[in-house]
Amino acid sequence: MLRLLQRRICSQAAEKVRLSSSLSGNGDFPILKGHKAAQDLSKDTLKSHETIKDKEGQHKVAKKEFKIYRWNPDKPNTKPFLQSFFVDVSTCGPMVLDVLQKIKAEEDPSLSYRRSCREGICGSCSMNIDGTNTVACLKPINSDTSKPTIITPLPHMYVIKDLVIDLTNFYQQYKSVEPWLKTRKPPKDGREHLQSPNDRKKLDGLYECILCACCTTSCPSYWWNPEEFPGPATLLQAYRWISDSRDEFREERLQAITEDERKVYRCRAIKNCTATCPKGLNPASAILKMKAKHSLPDPVKRIERA
Amino acid sequence: MGATKLSGMQKQVLSLYRGFLRAARSKPTTEDRKRIETVVSTEFRKNSKEVDRKNFQYIEYLLRLGHKQLDQLKSPDMVSISSVKIN
Numbered sequence: 001m002l003r004l005l006q007r008r009i010c011s012q013a014a015e016k017v018r019l020s021s022s023l024s025g026n027g028d029f030p031i032l033k034g035h036k037a038a039q040d041l042s043k044d045t046l047k048s049h050e051t052i053k054d055k056e057g058q059h060k061v062a063k064k065e066f067k068i069y070r071w072n073p074d075k076p077n078t079k080p081f082l083q084s085f086f087v088d089v090s091t092c093g094p095m096v097l098d099v100l101q102k103i104k105a106e107e108d109p110s111l112s113y114r115r116s117c118r119e120g121i122c123g124s125c126s127m128n129i130d131g132t133n134t135v136a137c138l139k140p141i142n143s144d145t146s147k148p149t150i151i152t153p154l155p156h157m158y159v160i161k162d163l164v165i166d167l168t169n170f171y172q173q174y175k176s177v178e179p180w181l182k183t184r185k186p187p188k189d190g191r192e193h194l195q196s197p198n199d200r201k202k203l204d205g206l207y208e209c210i211l212c213a214c215c216t217t218s219c220p221s222y223w224w225n226p227e228e229f230p231g232p233a234t235l236l237q238a239y240r241w242i243s244d245s246r247d248e249f250r251e252e253r254l255q256a257i258t259e260d261e262r263k264v265y266r267c268r269a270i271k272n273c274t275a276t277c278p279k280g281l282n283p284a285s286a287i288l289k290m291k292a293k294h295s296l297p298d299p300v301k302r303i304e305r306a
Numbered sequence: 307m308g309a310t311k312l313s314g315m316q317k318q319v320l321s322l323y324r325g326f327l328r329a330a331r332s333k334p335t336t337e338d339r340k341r342i343e344t345v346v347s348t349e350f351r352k353n354s355k356e357v358d359r360k361n362f363q364y365i366e367y368l369l370r371l372g373h374k375q376l377d378q379l380k381s382p383d384m385v386s387i388s389s390v391k392i393n
Contacts, residue, residue: 071363073367076357076361076367077358077361077364079363158366158367158370166370168374
């Protein structure tokens with residue numbers, strides 16, 4: 001009885017997607033104007049949904065294989081392995097997180113993973129899906145049923161259980177950059193530190209970081225020196241505080257991050273971070289700007305405005 | 307027992323054990339100290355018998371867990387630790 005109810009609810013959701021895709025042509029959502037990453041994502045999602053629905057309005061059963069990394073510390077003598085799960089993607093939500101929820105609810109409740117907002121803002125569900133580090137709640141399922149999707153935890157990180165990794169080093173490195181406003185004097189009008197809209201525009205592309213650790217765990221320089229090298233996420237946030245006009249410790253912050261060859265200068269411009277960021281941010285350019293600011297202080301202002 | 311050279315991992319385990327005993331010494335009452343010492347020593351001795359010497363992944367996992375618990379125990383608000391076995 002419950003299964004029948006489930007199918008009906010799912011078909012209502014599928015109907016809505018069908019309607020919206022027909023309304024907006026081939027997936028051009030006007031509300032997403034100016035957000036290229038979100039537009040690409042919505043096109044991918046619609047494409048994968050198209051392959052699942054049937055012309056008559058009936059459900060096509062489409063079983064896709066998901067190979068998920070498993071390791072249980074309560075069974076210490078078993079080595080880590082990839083377990084296969086077969087999920088009917090036509091009765092499941094569009095994102096990889098929906099698949100994980102479905103597997104945990106119906107097949108194997110012992111599958112462990114972090115998740116919170118399901119909308120790509122908390123950064124909890126970051127994992128490696130088909131070789132790329134992304135957040136599972138923003139990655140549409142590749143509905144090609146002939147190839148399995150491989151889900152593993154973020155690479156080169158210590159595993160606590162299944163897809164849950166140890167991020168304490170990452171958080172400590174973020175704390176070491178002192179990511180809060182530092183001023184010497186109280187605010188001019190006694191209430192708020194004011195900022196002009198142009199100064200606020202300088203923070204665009206820096207403040208959106210959700211600290212998902214996708215970029216940091218995709219950087220080979222971070223793989224080989226995790227204790228020393230802060231990683232692209234931390235350096236992006238360091239640049240966010242350096243370029244904040246309200247902060248009065250800019251010189252000290254820049255000096256702390258560029259003083260030896262273990263912080264900013266460990267970056268080799270590999271650019272894996274920019275390629276993998278699920279929010280479409282550019283840590284590599286921020287690091288380059290910091291290096292430029294260190295070597296030539298004034299001309300960078302002209303380049304930034306262009 | 308002391309003749310053969312200890313491997314790096316064995317040294318890490320021993321230094322963690324020493325860290326726990328030192329943290330126990332800094333607690334206020336003697337019965338707190340004894341409780342921590344007994345819990346820690348039974349845990350370490352049980353694992354040394356049950357865990358295979360070559361299972362590096364599990365030993366490293368236990369070391370990381372132990373370091374986190376030691377950091378918690380070092381704070382002056384923590385009075386003692388206890389362990390529960392569920393079958």
